[in-house]
Amino acid sequence: MTSFTEENYLKIIYMLTEQNGGSEVSTNELAEHTQTKAASVSDMLRKLAEKNLINYRKYQGVTLTKEGQHIALSVIRKHRLWEVFLVEKLGFGWDEIHDIAEQLEHIDSKELTEKLDKFLGNPQFDPHGDPIPDAKGKMPSMSSHKLSEIAVDQTVVMVGVTVHSPAFLQHLDKNNITLGCSIRIQEVSEFDKSFTIILNNTQSVFVSNEVAKNLLVK
Amino acid sequence: MTSFTEENYLKIIYMLTEQNGGSEVSTNELAEHTQTKAASVSDMLRKLAEKNLINYRKYQGVTLTKEGQHIALSVIRKHRLWEVFLVEKLGFGWDEIHDIAEQLEHIDSKELTEKLDKFLGNPQFDPHGDPIPDAKGKMPSMSSHKLSEIAVDQTVVMVGVTVHSPAFLQHLDKNNITLGCSIRIQEVSEFDKSFTIILNNTQSVFVSNEVAKNLLVK
DNA sequence: ATTAATTTTTAGGTTTGTCTAAAAATTTGA
DNA sequence: TCAAATTTTTAGACAAACCTAAAAATTAAT
Numbered sequence: 001m002t003s004f005t006e007e008n009y010l011k012i013i014y015m016l017t018e019q020n021g022g023s024e025v026s027t028n029e030l031a032e033h034t035q036t037k038a039a040s041v042s043d044m045l046r047k048l049a050e051k052n053l054i055n056y057r058k059y060q061g062v063t064l065t066k067e068g069q070h071i072a073l074s075v076i077r078k079h080r081l082w083e084v085f086l087v088e089k090l091g092f093g094w095d096e097i098h099d100i101a102e103q104l105e106h107i108d109s110k111e112l113t114e115k116l117d118k119f120l121g122n123p124q125f126d127p128h129g130d131p132i133p134d135a136k137g138k139m140p141s142m143s144s145h146k147l148s149e150i151a152v153d154q155t156v157v158m159v160g161v162t163v164h165s166p167a168f169l170q171h172l173d174k175n176n177i178t179l180g181c182s183i184r185i186q187e188v189s190e191f192d193k194s195f196t197i198i199l200n201n202t203q204s205v206f207v208s209n210e211v212a213k214n215l216l217v218k
Numbered sequence: 219m220t221s222f223t224e225e226n227y228l229k230i231i232y233m234l235t236e237q238n239g240g241s242e243v244s245t246n247e248l249a250e251h252t253q254t255k256a257a258s259v260s261d262m263l264r265k266l267a268e269k270n271l272i273n274y275r276k277y278q279g280v281t282l283t284k285e286g287q288h289i290a291l292s293v294i295r296k297h298r299l300w301e302v303f304l305v306e307k308l309g310f311g312w313d314e315i316h317d318i319a320e321q322l323e324h325i326d327s328k329e330l331t332e333k334l335d336k337f338l339g340n341p342q343f344d345p346h347g348d349p350i351p352d353a354k355g356k357m358p359s360m361s362s363h364k365l366s367e368i369a370v371d372q373t374v375v376m377v378g379v380t381v382h383s384p385a386f387l388q389h390l391d392k393n394n395i396t397l398g399c400s401i402r403i404q405e406v407s408e409f410d411k412s413f414t415i416i417l418n419n420t421q422s423v424f425v426s427n428e429v430a431k432n433l434l435v436k
Numbered sequence: 437a438t439t440a441a442t443t444t445t446t447a448g449g450t451t452t453g454t455c456t457a458a459a460a461a462t463t464t465g466a
Numbered sequence: 467t468c469a470a471a472t473t474t475t476t477a478g479a480c481a482a483a484c485c486t487a488a489a490a491a492t493t494a495a496t
Contacts, residue, residue: 005453027474040454042475047452059461059474090333100327107321115308223483245444258484260445265482277444277491443492450485455478462473 002053004106007075009034009044010053011105013064014072024061073137074113079105080126081116087127088120094127094179095169128169129160129179129216147183147195148212155184160216168214175205183217220271222324225293227252227262228271229323231282232290242279291355292331297323298344299334305345306338312345312397313387346387347378347397347434365401365413366430373402378434386432393423401435 002010012033016025027045031038049056053068064072082104086092092100114135117123124140125131131139144159158181161168172178176199184198193209207215220228230251234243245263249256267274271286282290300322304310310318332353335341342358343349349357362377376399379386390396394417402416411427425433 003452028472036453037455038474039456039476043453046475086330090330090337092329092333096329100325100330103325103327104322107318109318109321111310111314112304112308112318115310119308221482246442254483255485256444257446257486261483264445437496439494439496441492441494443490445488445490447488448486450483452482452484453480454482455480458475458477460473460475462471464469464471466467466469 002071005044006048006051006053007071007106009048010064010068010072011075011079013054013062014069014076017063024063026061030062070137073133073139075105077133077135077137078107078113080130080132081113081120081123083126083128084120084123084132085116093169093173095166095173097127098164098166125160127179128164129158142218144216144218146213147207147215147217148193148209150185150217152185152188155182156217157182158215159218161214162216163214168211171211172215175199175207176203177205177207177215220289223262224266224269224271225289225324227266228282228286228290229293229297231272231280232287232294235281242281244279248280288355291351291357293323295351295353295355296325296331298348298350299331299338299341301344301346302338302341302350303334311387311391313384313391315345316382316384343378345397346382347376360436362434362436364431365425365433365435366411366427368403368435370403370406373400374435375400376433377436379432380434381432386429389429390433393417393425394421395423395425395433 012030013025016029016033027038027041030041034041045054045056045062048054052065054062054064056062079101082101083097086097086100087094123132131142133139142159150156158177158179182200185195186198187196195207195212197205197207199205230248231243234247234251245256245259248259252259263272263274263280266272270283272280272282274280297319300319301315304315304318305312341350349360351357360377368374376395376397400418403413404416405414413425413430415423415425417423
């Protein structure tokens with residue numbers, strides 16, 4: 001059996017490994033993301049290694065084993081499916097759902113997950129544009145770019161965000177930037193790399209470079 | 219804060235108090251229902267009493283305080299709302315939902331509970347006919363009788379069950395006895411108090427007294 | 437009304453997941 | 467390259483929720 005806490009570690013290791021481009025995750029990195037101390041992380045890593053859920057060489061950081069990856073993907077699948085439910089069915093905003101999904105992701109019932117998936121119409125992406133792994137752990141793929149890397153006059157579609165903080169998401173709401181909206185780049189400032197964009201062919205909106213770096217488009 | 223485990227104790231105390239007609243719940247009773255030993259229950263009762271969630275006089279059993287009752291009702295509300303969701307929206311059978319709802323009832327978000335309630339159309343009763351308390355803890359009332367106490371030739375409506383075991387519920391399914399169906403009592407056996415009933419004015423079905431005692435009708 | 441049986445509580449331990457402080461290993465940089 | 471800084475691990479403790487065994491209180495029965 002895998003406890004609530006163990007599942008959280010595996011999920012975080014998975015996500016940080018992705019962010020690191022596949023290389024080992026360090027103890028300190030994990031301590032930050034689990035809101036605990038490095039000593040506690042060391043304890044847990046020893047335990048997860050004993051259960052063969054992670055590859056652990058002391059002082060060298062960790063990666064997930066096949067089995068650890070499988071559990072992590074199942075937790076991520078549940079998290080993202082519940083986020084779709086919260087937004088599509090219950091009417092939550094995309095800035096309100098993270099903490100609730102953090103709880104729901106640990107509900108243990110394969111039948112529930114699969115019925116929920118079907119009820120939601122087998123969505124491929126969650127309300128932030130993150131891919132939802134299927135029951136076998138396969139991620140739908142989608143090539144995307146940061147808005148900050150797109151050239152003037154191009155027209156693209158908003159497909160995701162790389163930051164999920166309520167403050168960032170609310171900022172996008174305030175500027176009518178939503179998943180699926182069309183974006184034409186009207187102007188990029190030489191000075192601060194900020195963007196002036198045309199939203200849905202109608203509205204002109206100002207986007208700082210800080211924001212543009214965290215918007216994924218296609 | 220109230221832990222998962224504490225919430226479970228409060229919920230079970232609430233239900234056993236109801237069953238006992240309002241009188242104190244004993245340590246042994248709680249041990250049975252929490253699947254733990256009496257010694258563990260004693261520990262927890264001391265703790266819950268310290269938090270003013272129960273009235274506890276050593277050796278005399280316990281009742282809930284106002285605050286304890288409030289938490290218990292909130293857990294029961296969530297349990298029953300999620301059961302409605304599982305059956306009405308996801309297509310689970312009424313015999314499959316208990317264990318999943320036992321997990322979902324501890325998800326901590328008032329906004330979620332209220333949006334779920336609205337999404338489900340503010341249901342008053344769950345798929346077993348149990349009343350769903352409102353956000354303030356008020357139970358909808360419904361007078362009902364055991365089928366075993368109804369006289370020959372009467373026609374009634376099935377409104378609930380007093381046992382939730384999968385075996386019992388599956389037995390009802392097999393005999394087409396569902397919530398809301400109409401039941402006319404054709405015959406009651408002198409010998410074993412078993413019933414022959416007419417379901418929905420069409421089908422004749424045999425019902426043992428053991429089953430009739432656990433069917434609520436109106 | 438005592439003794440016997442039952443129930444409940446206390447005492448002392450275990451496991452899980454956390455902590456602080458200190459020791460050990462690794463990395464940095466002069 | 468080797469000493470200083472940083473990171474990681476170990477050691478020893480703690481709280482929550484459970485356990486077993488034994489003591490204390492209550493209830494039942496002769």
